[in-house]
Amino acid sequence: MLLQRFLIRLLTMAITLFGVAVVVFVVIRVAPGDPIAMMLPPGATQEDIDRLRALYGLDKTIVQQFFIWLAGVIRGDFGTSISLRQDVLGLVFNRLPATLELAIVALIMAVALGGTTAVLGAREHGTVVEAGIDIASGAALSIPDFLWGLVLILLFGVLVPIFDISGRVSPQLDLPFVTQFYFFESLLRLRLDLTWDLLKHMLMPAVALALPLAAIISQLLKQSLKEVLDLDYVVLARVKGFSETQVILREALKNAALPTLTLVGVQFTFLIGGTVIVERLFSYEGLGNMAIDAVINRDLPLIQGIVLVFALLFVLINLAVDMMYALLNPRLRHG
């Protein structure tokens, strides 16, 4: 049953990705503005323009172009960036780790912050503490990451300048890294001086991305915890003499976490979507920042590649969450 579920999900995933590819391909090709004209110096002849147009396959019909591109994508060839004149896949792989690192650090923060406040709120049920957590999570949820980023820039970039407000790493540093996962690699190599520098750049964008998600986790998990806390087995644990915190952490949490997990999956894709503007805001050299440049430069192959990678990421996360849910949920596991 699990396998069947997995295969169905895989099929819908493929359909979704194909849909994304079609939509983005059509959308960017109805765009006015000629990317080829932007590449050439003003004095270029019509012959030069035609030659370049043929080189990028832009002289064919949209349908032909789509299938040529699709055949390439299946072979792992996403074409050549028009503005950067490099292989699209290489460019994407070069930037993707920066975005993934940022998103994962933000996710960890959101789970830690949301989880802690949920447990605290459930334990202090009906007190000022719970009311405070409710107000804070309400505000964190209503204000989007873009605005949180600006608030953080003002607070910790200008008022108390303890963090860097732009870039991924200080440019004067020598980087010994072999992967593009600078942050994780610096941890593994125990180059904590570099970890600190990277963290100083990453912390504010990560917090901006984490706050809305932390608020959702906090609200939902607290709600589930409260429901579970009234169940017999939890009451029994309490009678046995466990403290309220112990009851929550040892008994209630694992059963209350399941509904939250599904939501976190969907919300994590929103978080990744948010990296586009947050990276821009902090001049963080990730995929999203490159995507905005690609749109501004009308770099069609690069836009297509980036959007498809984002879409792939989204459907993979949804698939992973779905599978995790099926594995963890006893009813589905044995059903």
Place this chain on the structure above:
Amino acid sequence: MDEARIARRGLGPRLWLAGGWLLLALLAAIFAPLVAPQDPLAQDLMLERLPPFWMSGAEPGYWLGTDSLGRDLLSRLIFGGRIAFIVAFAAAIAACLVGSTLGLIAGYFGGWADRIISRIVDVWMAFPPVLFAILLVAVLGTGLSSVILAIAIIDWTRFCRVIRAEAMGQSRMDYVENARIAGYGRIGIMLREVLPNVVPSIVALLSLEMGIAIIVEAILSFVNLSISTDDPTWGGIIAEGRLSIHQAWWVLVFPLITLILTVLSFSQFGEALKTRFDPVLR
């Protein structure tokens, strides 16, 4: 019932505060030429980067200071509100019409209609929304109608998903079955029986979407892709403020406060309206 009454009373002051701010901002935007103290476009290099009124070096008549071109910040915020509210209302209503209609159809009729609509929603959800918005505006060309269209094209799924789920729940209710037995047609039942029951959610989402539309417009003007660069927009002012953050913090702080208050107000207002309209809670 008691809990509902408490919840409603608790929302009272919040509703008034949120509604009060929105009304104030909206009136200021509508009567911008009358209430703005200065011409929002007038540049004066003698007056560049004046601080807000309580700081030394401030000039009377320039309450919130000026930007690096000597333009009055308060007047720019007031005029920027015009674009913000036009985008908020137009984009949210457009997204609502498309999304709610499709959601209602998918949820009530189910079957093939539901499968097709849900698949399209899946595809839409696989796009990073901000990137999608930037891409659409780049394609449609900058300008007010492009921004509105782009937001509507992206955000109809918010309405569609929620209304689909609600309509699905409603269509299983007894009263829908009764209406069918009473001989009403399918579309008649959908519009007369199901639709009124999902209106509270639509209203709440509409208010929330207005806040979201304002943010998206701000993001688009922040990356310089919204309307023409001459007219002041909140996002455009924020972009200027981000550049001159170390010389003139107020150019970033005041539009940021304006945006936060507006977005919070729209979401609170939506919550309050939902509680008020909800037949169960009422």
